[in-house]
Amino acid sequence: MSPDSFILAIESSCDETAAAVLRPPGTILSSLIASQAEEHSRFGGVVPEVASRNHLLAVDPLVRRALAEAGVTPRDLGAVAATSGPGLAPALLVGASYAKGFALALGIPYLALNHLEGHLLSPFLGSEEIPHHVALLVSGGHTQLTEVRGAGRYTLLGRTLDDAAGEAFDKTAKLLGLPYPGGIEIDRLAAEGNPLRHEFPQALMESGNLDFSFSGLKTSVRYFLEKNPLLPSSPNGMADLCASVRHAIVGVLLKKTARAVEISGLDRVAVSGGVAANRALREGLQHLCTTKGWTLHLPSPELATDNAAMMAFAAMHHLRAGKQSSVGIEISPQWQVGGRF
Amino acid sequence: MATDNAVTSEGSAVVQSLEETRELASRLLPLMRKAGSVSLEGPLGAGKTHLVKAVASLLGVTEPVSSPTFTLLHSYSSGAYPLHHSDWYRLESEGEVLGLGLEEYLGEGVLLIEWGDKFPSLLPKDTLRIRITPQHDESRQIQWTLKP
Numbered sequence: 001m002s003p004d005s006f007i008l009a010i011e012s013s014c015d016e017t018a019a020a021v022l023r024p025p026g027t028i029l030s031s032l033i034a035s036q037a038e039e040h041s042r043f044g045g046v047v048p049e050v051a052s053r054n055h056l057l058a059v060d061p062l063v064r065r066a067l068a069e070a071g072v073t074p075r076d077l078g079a080v081a082a083t084s085g086p087g088l089a090p091a092l093l094v095g096a097s098y099a100k101g102f103a104l105a106l107g108i109p110y111l112a113l114n115h116l117e118g119h120l121l122s123p124f125l126g127s128e129e130i131p132h133h134v135a136l137l138v139s140g141g142h143t144q145l146t147e148v149r150g151a152g153r154y155t156l157l158g159r160t161l162d163d164a165a166g167e168a169f170d171k172t173a174k175l176l177g178l179p180y181p182g183g184i185e186i187d188r189l190a191a192e193g194n195p196l197r198h199e200f201p202q203a204l205m206e207s208g209n210l211d212f213s214f215s216g217l218k219t220s221v222r223y224f225l226e227k228n229p230l231l232p233s234s235p236n237g238m239a240d241l242c243a244s245v246r247h248a249i250v251g252v253l254l255k256k257t258a259r260a261v262e263i264s265g266l267d268r269v270a271v272s273g274g275v276a277a278n279r280a281l282r283e284g285l286q287h288l289c290t291t292k293g294w295t296l297h298l299p300s301p302e303l304a305t306d307n308a309a310m311m312a313f314a315a316m317h318h319l320r321a322g323k324q325s326s327v328g329i330e331i332s333p334q335w336q337v338g339g340r341f
Numbered sequence: 342m343a344t345d346n347a348v349t350s351e352g353s354a355v356v357q358s359l360e361e362t363r364e365l366a367s368r369l370l371p372l373m374r375k376a377g378s379v380s381l382e383g384p385l386g387a388g389k390t391h392l393v394k395a396v397a398s399l400l401g402v403t404e405p406v407s408s409p410t411f412t413l414l415h416s417y418s419s420g421a422y423p424l425h426h427s428d429w430y431r432l433e434s435e436g437e438v439l440g441l442g443l444e445e446y447l448g449e450g451v452l453l454i455e456w457g458d459k460f461p462s463l464l465p466k467d468t469l470r471i472r473i474t475p476q477h478d479e480s481r482q483i484q485w486t487l488k489p
Binding site (some may be wrong): 090139158161220 | 344376380384385388390393395406407408409411412413414415416418437440441442454475477479
């Protein structure tokens with residue numbers, strides 16, 4: 001296989017099915033996501049038996065569309081990759097089985113990849129070398145700090161002990177009565193608010209480790225609203241609440257990230273995952289890195305949320321390192337980074 | 342002979358602290374094991390995940406127990422028996438619940454389901470239902486029922 005052969009990747013670790021075609025090192029020829037809603041509408045509404053096999057129905061038409069949009073035929077592919085974990089077993093099984101079949105039929109390499117590795121590498125799309133850095137991965141399902149020594153070399157430094165940061169945003173937004181997706185709504189309303197008006201807990205802020213805990217924030221906001229029921233509808237009430245909640249979450253993320261970089265003796269930070277789009281987090285990290293003289297890597301918005309293009313890029317690094325997976329390999333729903341790699 | 346600590350298939354208690362939650366969890370554990378599946382119910386911030394963490398710690402689970410709200414299912418195999426932790430908070434249709442394939446996780450260890458009351462008809466038969474109600478003084482009332 002030539003190093004520039006096209007890579008097809010399939011990502012189906014949770015609700016959505018995604019497929020992408022990459023021309024190495026960094027040209028995304030197509031990157032598609034099939035939502036549940038789209039599949040449901042094709043069958044005229046929610047049919048339980050259909051929805052439970054959502055990935056199965058989505059994957060084949062999606063891959064065909066991804067290839068067509070990329071303008072490549074299966075014969076042009078050099079490898080096929082799929083997310084093998086962590087994630088939901090029935091969902092992972094569909095993407096991985098399909099990708100194995102595709103690779104076997106074409107006689108090309110198959111790669112079983114970690115979803116979190118896809119996120120970790122996403123800020124570096126197009127780079128042949130992944131620099132030594134500290135990575136903050138923040139999404140609805142994951143929040144962790146990882147030392148990345150290069151592609152495939154990860155050490156977990158800390159992680160959330162309960163809720164992920166994205167989940168903390170969405171659930172406090174729900175308590176505040178904001179529409180879904182609440183994290184984005186908090187970020188929008190917070191722009192006009194005073195982040196120091198209310199003090200919400202920043203758990204583990206002063207702990208010596210690099211772990212996070214966000215579940216206490218929900219409980220605190222819940223009791224705050226019981227005691228101050230009229231506050232959200234008062235002038236600036238909602239804006240100040242949103243700014244204060246955001247300050248509580250982002251403050252801990254920034255402080256622990258800074259500590260991780262200092263402890264590791266590095267000068268480089270990358271952020272990935274859906275919460276990487278949060279304005280206060282981006283601005284806070286930019287300010288931190290400017291002040292300290294560190295380099296900051298951010299993914300493009302379409303690479304921050306779950307997608308298959310980041311998996312294709314991770315696949316490229318595996319191939320360059322001479323790695324490929326046996327088609328006999330099973331999915332790993334509990335697979336974490338910094339552990340089994 | 343029943344001891345002071347035994348719980349019957351229906352009851353209620355008020356807990357004032359995380360330590361008391363853990364103590365109650367240890368008393369409920371035999372009932373959870375007997376039922377095989379447990380629905381954890383109550384509003385946001387009630388402490389459902391805390392109860393799961395208490396169960397995991399009692400079983401000797403060594404991995405950190407984080408929320409499955411977005412990831413939908415976490416399994417832990419390092420404890421005395423397998424512990425599966427699901428969350429239906431984000432799910433909006435019966436099809437999505439069925440898509441989790443939870444039947445695969447019944448019969449070995451305990452399956453804990455947060456927000457199981459969103460789709461009561463999809464809860465496994467013989468599910469222990471636990472409801473946590475936050476009180477104004479920040480204590481929690483915990484009620485449980487296991488229909489014979």
